[in-house]
Amino acid sequence: MVSLVAVAVILLWGAVFQLPQAGAFKIFPSDASLNHQEITEIAIVTKVAAVCRDMATAQGKDFTLPANSKLTVATVQKACSSSNSVLSKANFKQAIVQISLSNIAVDRKQFSDAHHFDNEAFSDGRDLITKGIAKVKINLKEGDYVAARIKLGAVTHSLQDFYSHSNWVELGYAGPYSDLIKPDIPLTKTADSKTATCKNCVNDNCNDNILPEILQNKILTSGYFSLLLPNKPAGKCSHGGLLDATNLKDPNGGINKDDVNSDHGSLHLHAANMAISATMELLEHIRQATSETAFLRLLGLTQISALVFAIDTTGSMSDEIAEVKKVSINIIDSRKGTAEEPSEYMLITFNDADVGLTRTGDVDKFKQQINSLSASGGGDFPEMCLSGLLVALTRAPPSSDIFVFTDASAKDPELKSTVEAMIESTESTVTFLVTSSVSSRRKREVSDSQSSSSRPMSQSEIELYRDLTQVSGGQTLEVTKTTLSEASTAITDTFTSGLVTVLQVARSAGNAGNFSFPLDTSLSSVTVYITGSSLVFTLYSPTGVSQSDSVTDGSLGSIQTVGNLKKIKLKSNSQTGEWSININSTSSYTLRVIGQSSVNILSYFVEISRGGHSDSWGQIFTRPSIGQNATLFLSVTGGESVTVTDVLLVDASGSNVVNGSVTSVGGTDYLVSLNRIPEGAFGLRLKGLLNNSSSRFQRQSSNNHKGSRITVTAQTQNTITPGVPFSFNFTVSTNTTAGNYTIRARTSNGFSVSVPSSLNVESGRSAQGTATLTVPSITESGTDVTLTFEAEAPGSTDLNYAKLRLIVSAASGRFSGWYSFSMCLSLFGLSLFI
């Protein structure tokens, strides 16, 4: 392992990680300096390579990195997933991005000395780190991997800053300071407040400004920093640099190693290297303290999402329930032992009165639960379908797969906008398997008198389900009892690992279309899915060969029809280049082109903040404002040499509406400026070149987004005490319809939260409400609570939400070093604890 580490650090120096970026390690350096993002990424990639190699060795398999031995996200991901088929092809980069975003957000939100090891705040800094690590362990124990990543990111920031801001490197230590990640060992030989540590720099040369006796006696110190006041205790070192006012007071000059041009810039790479080693040591510490499974999930090597079944259990389902169980179990079995095996299983049952929920990580127990289902009761046909789906979306981890089985329309269509917003904010995929039409009709004919009989759903009722699946990148399949099984098999391969979307459109009735899409060299198993009734289509290859829908086994592919679904599996020798498909239909239809590829996109709406220690960005958890500009963070995963040419917002019908302007922030990460957020749902489409321009490629986000004219904000601290009602104020403002706005709130843990049911909002004005959350007194300290609250305009014409991440803490009082304004930020729906 030692040699692997050494190789990685040497090769990665500047060569591979040309991220121009972090005031600690800079966010945007313009030279060869390494920033927090790079340091974090290098540490994770290197650690993961070692973990994958250990796993492969334990199973007697080979683990081979590419010949030139560059450790990058793409090469390590590829090597890991090819040595071990259980390892995910898709989620490693996402974990790195979540951890890094949280790391760099510390410069944006946390201004205390302890967070940055400024002002000799060693013991407070160490407390932050060890308490953070304890919270990561609790999150892992509870299976909340996103929360664990966010906390890990914050901890790594402080840990890394230690090496830039203290004199650890100058003291000549060869390895990281391991006591910083251990809570119980006293920190010795730190300079007390009266000990002088620095002398003036000579002619701007600060190489020798640390006092010789400090170096000889190996006394630990760090630079003092203040934006405003040139105050520091007598004889102390400064942080240094233009923003540091303490720099003006003797002894002048600083000791930071944030970048190569800093006062101790000649030691920058040495400090960054030490920060990488320290971050790896922290990862190893967490690995030892938790199960292998949890550690792999933390770093995105295996799934952190759940497989969820929401099943209608009313009497009208009694004919289908046996088939539904069989299909559910097939779906579960198809993922067992694969990279798509979920971290958790959830079963939601709903009927015309209520909704039940069970969850487990034990697949055998879950299958038993599915098998014991029975359908009974329920008189009238519409069921609490959306309520059931809403529970699934609220309680499941993000990016989960949710299957809804029902034979009836929803009794609760008023929840549509809410469900849509939850799909958007969780990025979960929803598939409806609607067993209506034939079976219901037959049932009605057979037993007209039976009160539990249902009727065929109208197209407009099905439209509701279709709209929701379109937002989520799933599909609505209208099937019968006999075709249910075939339909579920037909869509099973939409869950293979490393699946990407090339094109996705939805068109309303009578809207014929000619859609073109490029297939690139990285794609395999390309499949075209079309849903809709009475439609005709013709597929054209780049060389002009065509195949119409009537040819089930043609030169381009094989066509399978089940219910309203047409699945075209392209021949494995399908050519790269520009394909097109012509579709005409008398009813509405959807088109999706998907395939397997390591090259995919990851995107978040972000807010850029300037100032403080340095420029930075953080994810926003609310809908962006319609008509206003916005910024996206975009990462292309799995590509070695990628050129991004266009980043477009496309409406549901597939037309371009906004062309973004793209700025590289290093590697295959970009910031995309959008000059306006369009009306209506939109997706993200990226076009570019792969393999040094040899292959055009296109990817589209599978889930859609919406903007809003409503703004929802909250001002609150981020910690809540178990058993004590916690209240905070939120504001709703609007640029559109005045009137009574419906307010709703819910938490990921099912804790009760009370809000006023409506707020009267005037256009152009804001209205304030108070929310009260009560966390049961038995809740473990360190648990995260994701609170979503939303405001819906009268007549459901608009809706916006804000998601807050709160942390349960039994300890009363707050950390002494924090400035009050970092605890009381005015949040635009931002994650509170980052």
Ligand SMILES: *[C@@H]1O[C@H](CO)[C@@H](O)[C@H](O)[C@H]1NC(C)=O
């Ligand atoms: C659809 O597009 C393809 C390629 O762009 C073209 O060959 C074909 O003629 C078009 N068909 C129609 C009906 O426009």
Ligand SMILES: *[C@@H]1O[C@H](CO)[C@@H](O)[C@H](O)[C@H]1NC(C)=O
């Ligand atoms: C790059 O090209 C090579 C062969 O030319 C191919 O094997 C590889 O899959 C391509 N990589 C990508 C990401 O397209």
Ligand SMILES: *[C@@H]1O[C@H](CO)[C@@H](O)[C@H](O)[C@H]1NC(C)=O
């Ligand atoms: C679509 O089908 C309708 C009815 O068959 C036909 O009138 C119309 O011309 C077709 N549109 C296209 C673009 O082929």
Ligand SMILES: *[C@@H]1O[C@H](CO)[C@@H](O)[C@H](O)[C@H]1NC(C)=O
């Ligand atoms: C976005 O708009 C605001 C005000 O409308 C403006 O100050 C800001 O510079 C714009 N940002 C970008 C990236 O265009």
Ligand SMILES: *[C@@H]1O[C@H](CO)[C@@H](O)[C@H](O)[C@H]1NC(C)=O
């Ligand atoms: C988007 O803008 C870029 C730069 O102005 C331009 O090159 C590209 O053609 C545009 N793309 C589309 C689809 O309009």
Ligand SMILES: *[C@@H]1O[C@H](CO)[C@@H](O)[C@H](O)[C@H]1NC(C)=O
């Ligand atoms: C892409 O091209 C550049 C220079 O043209 C070369 O340095 C680099 O190695 C190439 N990358 C790949 C993956 O072929």
Ligand SMILES: *[C@@H]1O[C@H](CO)[C@@H](O)[C@H](O)[C@H]1NC(C)=O
């Ligand atoms: C409302 O309009 C004002 C002025 O045009 C704009 O600054 C604000 O961002 C808008 N708010 C929303 C939610 O669109």
Ligand SMILES: *[C@@H]1O[C@H](CO)[C@@H](O)[C@H](O)[C@H]1NC(C)=O
């Ligand atoms: C909410 O706002 C009201 C009035 O604006 C204020 O009196 C109250 O203290 C606030 N509550 C909280 C929890 O901040």
Ligand SMILES: *[C@@H]1O[C@H](CO)[C@@H](O)[C@H](O)[C@H]1NC(C)=O
């Ligand atoms: C809003 O609700 C209040 C109380 O429920 C009611 O008195 C008022 O008329 C409503 N306003 C509108 C515009 O519906």
